[in-house]
Amino acid sequence: MTTTIRSVVLFLGAVGAVSAGARSASAQRAPRELALAWSEVAPGVWRATAGSPERVSLLGTAGGSPQRDALARVGSASFPLSRREIVAQRVDGKLVLRFPLGAREQLYGLGLGFRALQQRGTVKELHVDHYGGSDNGRTHAPVPFYVSSAGYGVLIDVARYVTVYAGTAVRTDSRHPPEVRDRNLDKRWSAQPTSDAVEVLVPASGATVYVFAGPTPLDAVRRYNLYSGGGVLPPKWGLGFLHRVPTLFTAQQAADEVAQFASRGYPLDVLGLEPGWQSASYPGTFVWDRTRFPDPDAFLATMKRAGVRVNLWMNPYVAPSSPLFAALAPRSGSHTVWTGIVPDFTLPAVRAAVLEHFDRELVRRGVSGYKLDEVDGYDRWLWPDHATFPSGLSGEQMRQIYALAIQRATLDAFRARDQRTYGLVRASNAGAAPLPYVLYNDSYSHQEFITALASSGFIGVLWTPEVRSSRTSEEWLRRMQSVCFSPLAMLNAWSDGTEPWSFPDVADRVRDVMRLRIRLLPYLYSAFARYHFDGVPPVRAMALEPGFRVEQPAMPGAVSSTDNPYAVATQRDVRDQFMLGDALLVAPMFTGDTARSVVLPGGRWYDFYTGAFVGAGEVITVKPGLDRIPVFVRDGAVVPLLAGDWLHVPAPGEPADLELRHYGAEPGSFRLYDDDGTTFGYERGELSWTPLVVSRAADGTLRGETPAPPSGKPFGYRTLTWRMMTPR
């Protein structure tokens, strides 16, 4: 140990020499410090500007309004970091931010991830792009927000390619420098010495920075979501089943497909049409193709009669032959995408033209929503970073905000008709929680899709592990099981023409889980109400779960904290299971696996299907067979399901009965949310909360109470029947 200690002394001594010497050697080296004046802009939310922020921002583009009352309900809090240790500097013409980082903190967020949730030790260049096989920061939602296991969050609200050194860069003047070790012989040598800071390089003149208090990581995420405007509350039909048909399907083929779902007994709420609904695509015309859809109104009326909404694919690049072209061409960027012009959606005139056209051609006719494709990447397809736009935004800025801007631009037509929408988008960014769009992409690893689901909950976005095709019936079933426990249950058959019954040997099981999806509507809808009113993401990684803690050194060379208090002790990165709502833990099965381990948070947990006890705060192994996706329920939880079988979620006014399931050995309760399911009435107070309570009777048994009257209306359920799931 003598050598090591001597090295440390030398090192610290020399560090002083570095700083002093450097200053004398070259004055220009010293970065210019920028003031950071923090002000509490909402309960537990602080904002500061560093340098001169640019005109465009992510939150500004997303456009949500902070939910101040809801934030107040999360509670007041004090500033969660040492203000003194947050530093802003001007370096090389750019902004550099530094935030302190404790020895044992875990970091999450920093964009939608497909391979890992824990971010400490990474460098992320946050850049709107497709996911290209590595979590390098280029991703569909490169949200510059991170949440710490220590219970706070940080957002850099800037529409630029921000680089985050998440505990990687080590400064010579670090207050907690890592120990110097000899790689030749010291087994404790680490390839990644521990840094005591998060450093952020912002290639701009300035940025607006937010800090969100906890006290828990989930509270920090809640504050971030509520400050963004609160999470989206989809229409009820959005939580049903969505099927997308092959790209050149005609109206008749689409109607036949819908009829098949009904006749075979598979639920269907939304039909998705792909590029072929348009008279031309890539670039698009945004008008119906009269060959394949000779009478759009008649087609949409047929769909309506079948109880099925219609979602339309589009990307935003406008063909010269589109009726929108004349209005948009002077208001588009300097470069084309697939020969289409790129409208500048930050211009009011563009939004007005799109609103008018979309309303007249689509919304007025009954279209329920969109799939907004290719607003993410690749670089070689989209406009270059140096493209210019009439608003004055650069290509880089536009790349970061384009998906937010187009999501927003599509909403006015629906809001004007007091209709909610719910669709798909390939990119997003900070502030997206209130936007009624779910992310998807072109990659297709089932495992990565589940990691993305878990990742989405850190950054205020939604993700669907869509099903397209499969090599085997086992894979087909496992994917369909997963997607039915996600924010958007979708079979995306645009290319392959698959149908839920495409694999006959598992067709019944697929139907079962699709029907279960519909039965979950009351539970899911209440989970989304929690997203909207309380900021709690409906899908969450285990790291956000109270009582979840799996510590395990994961970094090479990590040692005990006695030996090195600044070694990174990374928690095991549990990325193959997630929470859905407050009660359900979902642990998908992957092709080829007959068993899997499940990490249970603290407390007792029960099997969703049988109510049987499975474990408490431990790692269990389950062998569910093919029939079921493993789902577990927290002790005392109440899970409301639709009673009976449904082929679509209940329409407004359609009578529905509820089965109120209780799991476990403890009393518990659930706040059942309801409203009309399709309008914005809930913003006008037209909503109800109904407490569902299981209490312990005098004889010690558990009993479901007769629900108290709903707190408001509408309340769409006819009968409510308790079912005690756990055998006594």
Place this chain on the structure above:
Amino acid sequence: MTTTIRSVVLFLGAVGAVSAGARSASAQRAPRELALAWSEVAPGVWRATAGSPERVSLLGTAGGSPQRDALARVGSASFPLSRREIVAQRVDGKLVLRFPLGAREQLYGLGLGFRALQQRGTVKELHVDHYGGSDNGRTHAPVPFYVSSAGYGVLIDVARYVTVYAGTAVRTDSRHPPEVRDRNLDKRWSAQPTSDAVEVLVPASGATVYVFAGPTPLDAVRRYNLYSGGGVLPPKWGLGFLHRVPTLFTAQQAADEVAQFASRGYPLDVLGLEPGWQSASYPGTFVWDRTRFPDPDAFLATMKRAGVRVNLWMNPYVAPSSPLFAALAPRSGSHTVWTGIVPDFTLPAVRAAVLEHFDRELVRRGVSGYKLDEVDGYDRWLWPDHATFPSGLSGEQMRQIYALAIQRATLDAFRARDQRTYGLVRASNAGAAPLPYVLYNDSYSHQEFITALASSGFIGVLWTPEVRSSRTSEEWLRRMQSVCFSPLAMLNAWSDGTEPWSFPDVADRVRDVMRLRIRLLPYLYSAFARYHFDGVPPVRAMALEPGFRVEQPAMPGAVSSTDNPYAVATQRDVRDQFMLGDALLVAPMFTGDTARSVVLPGGRWYDFYTGAFVGAGEVITVKPGLDRIPVFVRDGAVVPLLAGDWLHVPAPGEPADLELRHYGAEPGSFRLYDDDGTTFGYERGELSWTPLVVSRAADGTLRGETPAPPSGKPFGYRTLTWRMMTPR
């Protein structure tokens, strides 16, 4: 066709509207045009400055002097592009450059590639980094130079992360806009409409830009290399065999290993020591470890007696316990790498301290060169982009030039002793041709290594497809065969302790090809003389070969040029074979393959081993068996080999005989280069060129002429014997 034509008319009409409308909508959108004043700075080389170039540049850091006489020998030329179509603009605070691009041009270069040679249709963010599995611009030598099949080259000489849109970005005001097509139904639709420009985004206030004339692509590369200072002429021993031993080997173990090479009859010229030669590594001390090397002088004397040079691994990050630390600490960057300080090699005081220490500890004692590791990436290991350095350079600038600066800093100690060096480096950049370093990395795909070999010749760097270990004896043999036909024949056993004879069933064949490598010395040395004096890269992709042309539409949706004159007709990307010197075409075999196709340039070609005719300007299939790597020789070529078997390249003054091989049916000649092989005497005129001529006698037979006396001296060969390889 009516629809298509109408679309085009609409499109062109509307494009005018875009430009006009945009200008009126927002004056700030219009990029500011910057003047470009081109001046011919050497024959066929033009330079212009755009904006205000930064103080540091790539060529300036590399430090070579333009070889004006040699450039004049390439010939005079006129400016190869339309000056009017080269545009510089200030956009978003950055510099944007645009170069015209013809419909059929192929582009090469833009950094060391591992997967593809042809660059048209790509976007490259040129950034010094390890190769991470995709050719995205992050690579060991991200040289911002491209060469066109039309016969010119372009260099952006700036130490920044430059993004090149190599025929991808399509402007609304393009002079040759791609046709608008409907993806729904038009089979000719392309995912990548053809662009008529290369656009370059330079995130800096300005840049120096060079254009190199042809007339051929090879001439453009030659001018680039000669302007950089001419290619490196390694010491002869550098073209022998290099073996690197495991990291903790002691002096005795190293000596034993060297003895084994001799006793087993395997050639060895250089022994490489890994981190264990230092008293500590990561960060390094730069002093010998006295446990493993108790008497460095005695060890080096032993090696010298064995005829073996010693190469030392190092990375540049300095430990507090190093004697260099005190001098370098005040002159290092703001961040550490593996807890070591990062010296600012652009400072004279740093170079002076390193020169003094390296000379005293290493060069004076007999060390022949270095392996400069980890000057490339990863981001999470190196300093961040916002790091600051005493010279005033930013982390980004330093990342781009660090490898160039450290290569240069190591040279003075050798030059002061009139000794050449030749070593390894993990990164480089523009202007590197004269630097005596060969690139290598951590990836290990044999196929990608060969593509990198071919790629290296476009951008003035050298690459070694080093051998480390193998799963099978077949793989072992195939890799050893390849590396013996590369600029640096190296077995890098630092981790695995492999030896050439590790696979007994192929040990003899490995020995054979290693001995062949040594026999090739006269040919290889002359090829490097061509690199030095004429700028011709010793290893070249087929695309640089006159008479090589394999046209094949490779882009999705590409059509005949009649239908669309701006469709990209990409040549077949032949990346698994390469030229070595002027005469040899090398076509490596990969594990599992018993046959392969070889694309022969125009003219007749012959088997290197037998002299048999194999084909002429065609694609042939060869089945060489395990014994041999396929090598082919151009008709009329003369290939000088050492006669007899050698266990190292000839030492200065060591008598050597030559076998002069002639291949084919035509007369031919070779200019045999020689000098003392180790000093810089060749710069003082101490060199010889000897014409080796095969002429046709009066009876029509071919006859090797008695060589004329060398043009100078030294000339190290004793007897020269003709061997007519091709049977008549």
